[in-house]
Amino acid sequence: MIIQNFNHKMAAHCESGTITSLLNHGGLDITEPLVFGIASGIFFGYFHKMKSFVFPTFIVRNKPGQMRTNLEKRLSVRFKTYDFKDPVKGMQTLDQLLQRNIPTAAQVDFFYMDYVPSWERVHINVHFLVVAGKEEGKYIISDAYFPKMAQLDGLSLEKGRFAAGNMSPKGFIFHLDKLPAEIDYNKAITKGIKKACFYMLKIPVPFLGIKGMRLFARKVLEWPKFARDTEHLSHEIMKINILLEDQGTGGAGFRFMYATFLQQAAEMTGKPALKELSGELMQIGDGWREISLFSARIGKNRDLGPDKLKQLSEMINDRADVEERFFKSLSKAIS
């Protein structure tokens, strides 16, 4: 049984795509960039040493799960959420929701999603997808990263939903519960932008926001000492490209999607300054893409000497400078 009228749509990012999909199915005409922007999805964080990571890494979006909670606050939509200790109960509840024709989003460990080739799969507990039905014991999965719906056997879905470790999903599922009669988009957009500016400019944590970018620029010079050998370093440097472009960001580490949000927000709020800023952010995004390309190139050529890493560091620092100016202008434009 596949849920009636459920339309699978590809999206740039799994969490914003999943939420957009549930809202669209419920009858709310909203785009992924609007969901992302209102939920203050844009972010930056650098993690130099964390026990859960093998190597230093960075993030370009806010905390997983926060898009949903921010959106609930700002649009007054309600999602019903569930988490479980008992996998049997967790799977039974999902089946019951599907029987009631309710498309249900699930948080899973991407590693067990065996509709993805094995070499692409990594352990990451914060992948979101929509379970859109069940046929002959297999779950019908609407994963925003794939052009078509996929099938997944129950055991793999259960392993993914109940994986342990950092940010373990604990069987977490949610579905749309209630849409408000009216939405004040003006207020929601303003709040979303203000919070994003706070995250980028003022959050009092040295490895987050613009401060995080500068830390990344400094610390990338130390990356060789964390690597097993040149091939490992090459792999990690090339991952910069993956994290910015391929890992569901819509390009340039979400900068292009946020620019799209600002363009749509300009029309909805009647604030032309946001349109100008959206163009500026597109250009800033081009700079991030240059970083992606540069990282991929030096990684592939194993050209990873101190001079190249210094060049990379300067490029990241440059992004920190332009984004600091950008978010200050954005903050001013919205106040």
Add this chain to the structure above:
Amino acid sequence: MILYVEKDDGKYGPMQTGSFISANYMEDYLYKRRNLELELREQLVTGHISPVKYYMVLIDLSFSELAARAGIRKSRVRKHLDPVGFRDATIDELLKYSTVFNIPVSNLLQVLLVKDNGGFESCFILESSAGKISVDQAQTGNPCVVLTKIEERF
């Protein structure tokens, strides 16, 4: 994948496209992955690392994350990373590791190699290449037993 781009009318919007890195750098990625597996396999068969370490490094997990995911005390995991300490692992612990690595438990005591492009390659990474032999390891109702089916691909 979806990229947000500027359209002809000046509006920004989504466009379905392929991955630049997949198109241009996939071979390099697979080359590094094969090399890493070969290097780890060599350390494994010469008794320098345990199967737990082999898979942990191959799938890019940190020691702490492996312990948390398997639900095994860090001191035990540390012991199991060493080939001698690995012999103390219980079947129950091996089952927990195999769930994290998403492999049949039997593969913690063997490396399945298939002849591919002239050389033998580990089944664990074989899916990335178009080999002529398919190895299907189906789980059974008994978590300790796997049915391994080897057949020629047509």
